[in-house]
Amino acid sequence: MRLELEAKSFGARPVLGALSLAVSRGERLAILGPSGIGKSTLLRILAGLDRAYRGRLDGADRLAVVFQEPVLLPWRDAVANIAIPTGCDAATARDWLAQVGLAGHEAKFPRQLSLGQQRRLALARAFAAAPDILLMDEPFASLDAETAGRMLALTDALLTRSGAGLVLVTHDPREAEALHARPLQLAGQPARLQTRLQKD
Amino acid sequence: MTGTPKPPSPRPGLVPGVLSLLAMLLLWTLASQLTDRPQTLPAPWDVAARIGRLAATGELWLNAGMTLFRVTASFALAMAAGMALGLWMGRWRGADQWLNPGLIILLNVPALVVIVLCYIWIGLNETAAILAVALNKIPVVTVMIREGTRALRPDLDDMARAFRMAPLARLRHVVLPQLAPHIAAAARAGISLIWKIVLVVEFLGRSNGVGFKIHLLFSSFDVTGVLAWALAFVAVMLAIDLFLLRPWEARANRWRQDAA
Numbered sequence: 001m002r003l004e005l006e007a008k009s010f011g012a013r014p015v016l017g018a019l020s021l022a023v024s025r026g027e028r029l030a031i032l033g034p035s036g037i038g039k040s041t042l043l044r045i046l047a048g049l050d051r052a053y054r055g056r057l058d059g060a061d062r063l064a065v066v067f068q069e070p071v072l073l074p075w076r077d078a079v080a081n082i083a084i085p086t087g088c089d090a091a092t093a094r095d096w097l098a099q100v101g102l103a104g105h106e107a108k109f110p111r112q113l114s115l116g117q118q119r120r121l122a123l124a125r126a127f128a129a130a131p132d133i134l135l136m137d138e139p140f141a142s143l144d145a146e147t148a149g150r151m152l153a154l155t156d157a158l159l160t161r162s163g164a165g166l167v168l169v170t171h172d173p174r175e176a177e178a179l180h181a182r183p184l185q186l187a188g189q190p191a192r193l194q195t196r197l198q199k200d
Numbered sequence: 201m202t203g204t205p206k207p208p209s210p211r212p213g214l215v216p217g218v219l220s221l222l223a224m225l226l227l228w229t230l231a232s233q234l235t236d237r238p239q240t241l242p243a244p245w246d247v248a249a250r251i252g253r254l255a256a257t258g259e260l261w262l263n264a265g266m267t268l269f270r271v272t273a274s275f276a277l278a279m280a281a282g283m284a285l286g287l288w289m290g291r292w293r294g295a296d297q298w299l300n301p302g303l304i305i306l307l308n309v310p311a312l313v314v315i316v317l318c319y320i321w322i323g324l325n326e327t328a329a330i331l332a333v334a335l336n337k338i339p340v341v342t343v344m345i346r347e348g349t350r351a352l353r354p355d356l357d358d359m360a361r362a363f364r365m366a367p368l369a370r371l372r373h374v375v376l377p378q379l380a381p382h383i384a385a386a387a388r389a390g391i392s393l394i395w396k397i398v399l400v401v402e403f404l405g406r407s408n409g410v411g412f413k414i415h416l417l418f419s420s421f422d423v424t425g426v427l428a429w430a431l432a433f434v435a436v437m438l439a440i441d442l443f444l445l446r447p448w449e450a451r452a453n454r455w456r457q458d459a460a
Binding site for chain 2: 044047048049063064065067069071073074075076080084085086109111125129
């Protein structure tokens with residue numbers, strides 16, 4: 001997929017400047033930058049959730065999103081939380097649950113799972129959609145270091161196994177490193193992409 | 201050593217509920233015995249005997265059945281139309297701005313005016329009766345569902361869009377579960393309001409049903425009869441609440457419970 005962005009603003013306030021971004025299957029990118037710089041806005045544009053911008057987005061890749069919060073359906077059990085949004089069958093959903101280490105939790109509702117388990121469920125849901133490119137928005141924030149480390153290793157393994165591409169939005173360069181993602185820095189006002197990490 | 205925590209009773213409030221009913225019954229009995237004119241306030245057993253006779257002749261089932269049919273039909277119509285309008289107005293600001301004045305007017309037109317106009321314009325028939333009741337209820341359902349729709353979670357909306365969920369799947373799995381408490385409240389408030397309006401509609405322009413019977417009994421000042429019909433139908437409505445609405449609500453709210 002390829003994004004040629006001219007500008008994105010909220011009202012009169014410009015958020016993102018001209019930038020171009022291309023990612024394909026198997027390729028991993030990380031968009032780094034401080035909070036409030038427009039990283040999530042950029043990801044929402046890539047995901048097709050925000051269409052109010054100047055520029056163009058091409059590509060017919062299958063996308064899946066892992067949001068900052070798990071964003072699960074609280075009234076459906078773990079299997080249905082994978083099967084309903086992705087349209088996969090229950091057996092596939094169970095298989096993905098097992099792959100993220102949630103075997104035995106199939107019939108549980110989200111609030112019966114810990115935050116770490118909910119995030120793994122959201123990860124399983126994203127992979128069950130068989131994406132060409134996975135979009136992740138700070139998915140390891142608010143996890144303790146140990147859980148975050150395990151989530152990173154799991155994501156890396158699943159990305160390698162499925163061959164999906166990745167666009168990761170994060171403020172932590174170590175996450176990009178752990179996922180072997182090419183770091184791109186979002187900086188400036190309005191924000192633009194820089195290929196190299198700035199050294200302050 | 202601590203004891204095991206007492207498991208919560210499966211029917212909390214059952215005992216106070218029954219006791220409160222018995223107290224009301226006792227009060228009624230006392231009042232009926234103190235009054236010197238039994239026609240004004242008959243004893244509970246007189247009313248019970250009348251209900252028994254009505255049930256035995258089959259009159260009760262025919263008329264209560266007709267009333268129940270009208271309640272069901274207008275309830276279904278009001279809920280369907282109210283939910284569609286409420287969702288539309290809650291989702292699209294334009295629809296809300298255009299339809300809101302009409303909604304406020306409809307909310308404030310007296311039920312009796314709607315009923316009389318429906319009978320005059322459509323005729324003294326079943327369509328007019330059911331439509332008149334539904335029209336009285338639609339604005340109330342619309343307002344309740346609109347408020348619920350405005351409170352829908354935007355993050356779940358994003359998720360559904362990001363995963364390209366089909367519109368029907370989104371409605372069924374994302375929108376309706378969030379609206380369930382509002383739908384239940386609208387249904388609960390609706391069903392009691394509707395059956396009262398159905399009685400007025402029957403009183404004014406139908407030749408069967410509980411309202412029609414009460415019309416006849418009113419002309420002969422037969423309080424026992426009026427109470428018999430009213431209580432019999434209240435029992436029917438309570439049964440619907442207990443055996444249909446409550447189990448549905450319990451099922452819809454299952455996900456709120458923690459693991460056993």
